[in-house]
Amino acid sequence: MSRLDACIDHLRDLVAFxxxxxxxxLAMIAHLANRLEDVGARCRILRDDSGRKANLFASLGPDISGGIVLSGHTDVVPVADQDWATDPFALSARDGLLYGRGTCDMKGFIAAxxxxxxxxxxxxxxxxxxFCFTHDEETGCLGAQALVAEMADWDTRPGLAIIGEPTSMRLVEGHKGCCEYTTTFHGLAxxxxxPDLGVSATEYAARFVARLLELRGELAARAPADSRFTPPGTTVQVGGLRGGIAHNVIAELAEVDWELRPVNAADKDLATRTMRDFCNETLLxxxxxxxxxSKIETETIGDVAGLEPVDDNEAARIVSGLTGANGADVVAFGTEAGLFQKLGLDAVVCGPGDIAQAHKPDEFVSTDQLAACLAMLEGLDAHLRA
Ligand SMILES: [Zn+2]
Structure with missing residues (x-):
């Protein structure tokens, strides 16, 4: 059987989970661990607190630092309310395209x-x-966050990571972070x-939102001149605003859902500090x-670290050598790469499939893309044996 055929067989198995x-x-993690143990890998399965999810970290070769990580997430987005031509959890092939939930994002890479x-x-x-296969990427890189926190304590640590999110096999060396927060205002009904006898949570929430919109302008003005992102700077967006029960009742409770897409850690620190200080020094x-x-509480819903382009990136050198990429891109979507970078690894994103197909009905990956990914992974041989 050709390696591409083996890859498609693996993908059929994975899509069925x-x-x-x-x-x-857990069933998919056990399956992956079995397949990797078949080839002699040392597998660590790390469950989350609920016991319903797990990360898998599997290793081949010597137990030393500096290894290469191939990283992907096992979870997929829902299919509810989507109109699929075929069963989303049964791989179907037509004209060189392989359809099924997760084929592109990102079980195709895991199958490779x-x-x-x-x-x-x-x-x-x-x-x-x-091989690092995580849970709950789509809901805020929760699995990778837990894994990276564990890895910080390991005696031997890998040196670089290739994250196989769909980039059409282009080399990606940067993406913005994605930080999602819900800020809750507790006033007095x-x-x-x-109005002077109560504390209107909705009115304080509105002042908070107004400050966020000012901050948006301040961050836009800080956008790095050489930024390759679109938009170039850190963005702020208010996705939700809820509160109050009636026209004639002072609102006791209000919530603001907001997000930051920082281009660097300094902007994230500035933005979160600005809003915290505004709450503590002005509103509260x-x-x-x-x-x-009265209380104001901010809950972090998601915190995906950005991947900052850096000059000396061994992962980028290796991947560009293997894929023939001249130059590297930045993308708008977040991945686990920023977390690995924060831990000190060189990291890039490069994987099969087009992000345009991700999360959609009739999601697919092409066999050509899988073949290109296999070629890249086979080429690592030179870097693993040298
Ligand atoms: Zn993904």
Whole structure:
């Protein structure tokens, strides 16, 4: 059987696991661990607190630092309310395209990893090769965050990571971060006829939103002159605003859903500090002057670290050598790459399939893209044995 055929067989197996982010991924993780143990990999399965989700970290080659990580997420977005021509959890092939939920984002890459693993099973690697398959990427890189936190304590750590999110096999060296927050205002209810006797959570939420919109302008003015992102700077967006129960009742509770897409860590720090200080120094004292029990709480819903382009990136050198890419791109979507970079690894994103097909009905990956990915992964041989 050709390696491409083996890859398609693996993809058929993987698509059949309905690993929508809200559901358990344990069966797929066990399957991946079995396939990698078949070729002699040392597997670590790391469960989350709920016990329903797990990350898999599998290693071939010597137990030393500096290895290469191939990273992907096992979860997929839901298919509810989508109109599919075929069963989304049964791979179907037509005209060189392979259809099914996750084929593009990103079980195609994982299938390519499984198909190429036997190449590295001979026990002769001089540099380790790791496979890192995580849970809950689509809901904020939760699995990768937990894994990276674990890895920080490991004695031996990998040196670089290739994240196989769909880039049409283009080399991507940068993406913005994505930080999502919900800020909740707890005021004091009262009769609408005397606003001074209550603390209107909705009115304080509105002032918070107004400050966010000012911050948007401040961040836009800080956009790096050489930025390759569109828009060039860090953005702020208010996605939700809820509160109040009636026209004539002072609102006790209000919530603001907002997000930041920072181009660098400095902007993220500035933005979060600005809003925290505004709450603590301006809004809260005014609320508490009326009602001591007033509160403002901010919950982090998602925190995907950005991937900052850097000059000396071994992962970019290796991948551009293998794919023939001249130059590297930046993209608008977030991945796990920024988390690895924060841990000190060189990281890039390069994987099969077009992000335009991700999350859609009739999601597909082409066999050509899988073949190109296999070629890249086979080419790592030179870097693992040198
Ligand atoms: Zn993805």
């Amino acid at each position: 309905p690993t929508v982010s809200s559901d358990s991924n 990893c499984l198909a190429v693993a036997p190449v590295y099973a001979d026990g002769a690697l001089r540099r380790p090769l790791h 009262g009769h609408g006829s005397n 004292p005014a609320m508490r002057a009326v009602h001591e029990g």
